Amino acid sequence: MGALPTIADVDRWSHMVFIAKSGMDIAHWPNLHAWSSGLAELSGFAPPYDLIPPPYDLIPRPTT
Secondary structure (H helix, E strand, O other): OOOOOOHHHHHHHHHHHHHHHOOOOHHHOHHHHHHHHHHHOOOOOOOHHHHOOOOOOOOOOOOO
C-alpha cells in the first residue's frame, strides 16, 4: 500500500475478513501482514463488522 489506500486496497481488504474468519494466520505471509496492518492503522479504519448497522448485521461477529 502506498501513502493512501486505493480502491484496490479497499476491495482486497473485504476478502481479508474471510481469511481471518477461516482461522488462517496471515503472519506466515509478511507482505500481506504488513499491508493489512497498514490499512488497520489508517485514520477512520473500522472492521467490516463495525460498519454494518443493525438490523442488517447478518454476519456473526468473531469472538476475541
